[in-house]
Amino acid sequence: xxxxxxxxxxxxxxxxxxxxxxxxxxxxxxxxxxxxxxxxxxxxxxxxxxxxxxxxxxxxxxxxxxxxxxxxxxxxxxxxxxxxxxxxxxxxxxxxxxxxxxxxxxxxxxxxxxxxxxxxxxxxxxxxxxxxxxxxxxxxxxxxxxxxxxxxxxxxxxxxxxxxxxxxxxxxxxxxxxxxxxxxxxxxxxxxxxxxxxxxxxxxxxxxxxxxxxxxxxxxxxxxxxxxxxxxxxxxxxxxxx
Amino acid sequence: xxxxxxxxxxxxxxxxxxxxxxxxxxxxxxxxxxxxxxxxxxxxxxxxxxxxxxxxxxxxxxxxxxxxxxxxxxxxxxxxxxxxxxxxxxxxxxxxxxxxxxxxxxxxxxxxxxxxxxxxxxxxxxxxxxxxxxxxxxxxxxxxxxxxxxxxxxxxxxxxxxxxxxxxxxxxxxxxxxxxxxxxxxxxxxxxxxxxxxxxxxxxxxxxxxxxxxxxxxxxxxxxxxxxxxxxxxxxxxxxxx
DNA sequence: TAGTGGTCTAGACCACCAC
DNA sequence: TGGTGGTCTAGACCACTAT
Numbered sequence: 001x002x003x004x005x006x007x008x009x010x011x012x013x014x015x016x017x018x019x020x021x022x023x024x025x026x027x028x029x030x031x032x033x034x035x036x037x038x039x040x041x042x043x044x045x046x047x048x049x050x051x052x053x054x055x056x057x058x059x060x061x062x063x064x065x066x067x068x069x070x071x072x073x074x075x076x077x078x079x080x081x082x083x084x085x086x087x088x089x090x091x092x093x094x095x096x097x098x099x100x101x102x103x104x105x106x107x108x109x110x111x112x113x114x115x116x117x118x119x120x121x122x123x124x125x126x127x128x129x130x131x132x133x134x135x136x137x138x139x140x141x142x143x144x145x146x147x148x149x150x151x152x153x154x155x156x157x158x159x160x161x162x163x164x165x166x167x168x169x170x171x172x173x174x175x176x177x178x179x180x181x182x183x184x185x186x187x188x189x190x191x192x193x194x195x196x197x198x199x200x201x202x203x204x205x206x207x208x209x210x211x212x213x214x215x216x217x218x219x220x221x222x223x224x225x226x227x228x229x230x231x232x233x234x235x236x237x238x239x240x241x242x
Numbered sequence: 243x244x245x246x247x248x249x250x251x252x253x254x255x256x257x258x259x260x261x262x263x264x265x266x267x268x269x270x271x272x273x274x275x276x277x278x279x280x281x282x283x284x285x286x287x288x289x290x291x292x293x294x295x296x297x298x299x300x301x302x303x304x305x306x307x308x309x310x311x312x313x314x315x316x317x318x319x320x321x322x323x324x325x326x327x328x329x330x331x332x333x334x335x336x337x338x339x340x341x342x343x344x345x346x347x348x349x350x351x352x353x354x355x356x357x358x359x360x361x362x363x364x365x366x367x368x369x370x371x372x373x374x375x376x377x378x379x380x381x382x383x384x385x386x387x388x389x390x391x392x393x394x395x396x397x398x399x400x401x402x403x404x405x406x407x408x409x410x411x412x413x414x415x416x417x418x419x420x421x422x423x424x425x426x427x428x429x430x431x432x433x434x435x436x437x438x439x440x441x442x443x444x445x446x447x448x449x450x451x452x453x454x455x456x457x458x459x460x461x462x463x464x465x466x467x468x469x470x471x472x473x474x475x476x477x478x479x480x481x482x483x484x
Numbered sequence: 485t486a487g488t489g490g491t492c493t494a495g496a497c498c499a500c501c502a503c
Numbered sequence: 504t505g506g507t508g509g510t511c512t513a514g515a516c517c518a519c520t521a522t
Contacts, residue, residue: 007510033489042511044510044512050489055297062455062520063520064521065519065521068455174477175299178473178474179472180473181471182443182444182470213302232419236417247490247492248491270507273507274508275507275508284493284494305501306499306500306501307501307508309507
């Protein structure tokens with residue numbers, strides 16, 4: 001009874017080999033047939049592993065030739081998502097500071113970013129500010145529904161909210177939607193982020209769902225424009241659609 | 243010899259049934275076993291079709307129960323990408339105007355958005371402006387490498403660049419990377435987009451690749467902040483990573 | 485021609501859910 | 504217990520690339 005599935009083990013193994021240049025950009029991976037032998041599995045299982053690498057943008061499969069390792073040197077690993085602070089703390093070893101401005105109990109709003117939520121739920125409201133290079137860079141405001149998150153402390157927020165939710169509470173976060181816009185923000189937020197003359201910030205509104213599809217988190221994140229970058233890797237869908 | 247694969251046909255069929263409310267949010271799809279019977283295929287094939295719907299955010303699979311149809315009413319269909327103008331022209335029936343400001347031949351730059359490109363290529367340079375509600379909203383500057391795009395006219399740009407590249411030239415666009423930032427733009431661009439006092443715009447830099455992994459297009463897109471929105475649907479990866 | 489990836493099959497065993 | 508999805512197998516046939 002494997003802790004991870006075979007396809008997962010194979011995928012992770014090849015990812016590591018790419019990361020540490022055992023397979024280099026421009027190389028072809030061993031053929032699927034060869035990978036079957038190497039890992040002692042069937043071809044469909046190998047193919048499921050490779051499909052993961054494809055969707056991550058690490059390889060490109062070319063029929064009749066093989067699986068070509070792509071060049072992702074210039075990108076974060078993997079390449080998708082907001083990189084505003086990942087760059088700074090995790091990769092460069094700086095621990096970014098987080099200041100909790102507010103932790104209280106509130107009812108969640110009935111609308112969010114123009115979306116109707118159908119209900120309001122008893123929640124924790126958390127407001128926290130992230131410093132990058134000692135510059136206040138990201139202001140987060142979020143509602144955490146109490147039915148999923150019965151208790152939370154400032155320490156949990158500072159350490160890592162996701163780690164707390166997943167490891168301590170055992171919540172399975174399944175998916176989320178994000179909307180990125182550029183907005184003039186209220187005076188108070190502009191002051192906190194020390195925006196200059198104009199009050200433009202990148203705003204990310206996110207709704208997160210558990211694996212039983214219950215909505216449990218609403219987040220609004222205000223980012224200093226000069227500290228914000230969103231990276232995306234996108235495979236072209238199969239053309240011809242209705 | 244199917245024009246499309248079975249999994250593709252099944253996926254499209256179910257997508258249409260969701261789109262037209264034959265399967266409604268909160269419903270479970272027929273079980274995989276039942277879908278096998280309905281489409282006369284094996285289970286793995288059905289599962290590949292469902293995997294596509296899962297990654298599109300249309301369904302959520304729940305072990306022991308079934309495939310739950312998610313509620314995407316508030317979102318564009320499918321939910322990912324820049325919606326700044328899709329909202330306006332295609333869905334609301336307005337044909338947005340495009341003005342071609344420049345179409346000339348230039349050598350592509352050696353760097354792009356901080357990335358080193360290793361080479362410079364003879365290219366077409368296209369600059370075009372998109373109007374939404376008669377407001378100049380998106381300024382696009384792009385390089386199209388001549389080795390992939392031997393000839394291009396203003397009409398091609400106005401009609402639809404992607405349609406021209408794929409249908410007329412037969413190029414297979416495989417994937418692209420996008421970087422979204424918020425920047426103060428040069429005076430000239432601010433004037434074209436009629437930005438007010440401050441000169442902030444959302445900037446999308448994109449590199450597009452063919453299915454043989456050749457880079458063939460560099461695009462810089464400047465978007466009026468009030469006309470810009472980027473939507474993303476993101477499934478949470480399997481937790482525990484190194 | 486031999487090797488590659490793309491698709492599909494008909495089974496199998498397992499884990500989870502509801503009854 | 505029976506139904507659901509999650510994983511895996513050992514084959515098969517096809518389309519494309521190379522030589």
